[in-house]
Amino acid sequence: METAAKKALLPVASASKPVPTPALLLAMLGVSTKVSDLILSPGSFPMVELSGKLTPVKISGMAPLTPEDTRRIAYELIEDNKQATDSLQNLGSCDISYRVPGRCRFRVNIFQQRGSHAIVMRVIPGHSHSCRTESAPATRRNRRPPERDRPGNRSNRIGEIFNLGCGSRSHQ
Numbered sequence: 001m002e003t004a005a006k007k008a009l010l011p012v013a014s015a016s017k018p019v020p021t022p023a024l025l026l027a028m029l030g031v032s033t034k035v036s037d038l039i040l041s042p043g044s045f046p047m048v049e050l051s052g053k054l055t056p057v058k059i060s061g062m063a064p065l066t067p068e069d070t071r072r073i074a075y076e077l078i079e080d081n082k083q084a085t086d087s088l089q090n091l092g093s094c095d096i097s098y099r100v101p102g103r104c105r106f107r108v109n110i111f112q113q114r115g116s117h118a119i120v121m122r123v124i125p126g127h128s129h130s131c132r133t134e135s136a137p138a139t140r141r142n143r144r145p146p147e148r149d150r151p152g153n154r155s156n157r158i159g160e161i162f163n164l165g166c167g168s169r170s171h172q
């Protein structure tokens with residue numbers, strides 16, 4: 001049985017050099033193949049939803065997230081999406097999509113609570129098995145995605161699912 005008690009394999013973070021967002025997300029996903037959501041909230045360790053229960057992910061050398069950490073992560077996820085930035089600043093929340101190329105995709109809700117940013121990321125199932133585990137055979141990891149998951153396919157656009165502050169970005 002897999003547990004979040006094991007330490008995620010990630011370089012030690014320091015106050016002057018935060019853990020890169022894609023590395024943090026992949027470390028959180030590395031807890032189990034059954035992770036459905038990633039939760040980033042100030043004052044807590046990063047958390048994953050695992051079989052319906054929230055489980056903290058303690059990364060070696062990383063303290064609980066600060067308001068500055070979640071703000072930085074939020075704006076790294078949004079990057080240059082003006083519509084999402086405006087929605088977050090004016091309405092207090094935004095919905096975007098995020099992808100780690102060749103690895104996985106997420107539906108993301110970023111919102112402000114008690115003056116800080118919090119982030120909930122839903123893993124989009126079926127996009128890439130490598131999103132869940134590194135042990136997938138190369139043929140499975142490298143296969144072409146089904147037609148519905150290819151970029152540019154109208155049925156795949158998150159903006160058509162979410163109508164408030166939507167956008168899409170990927171991290172290179």
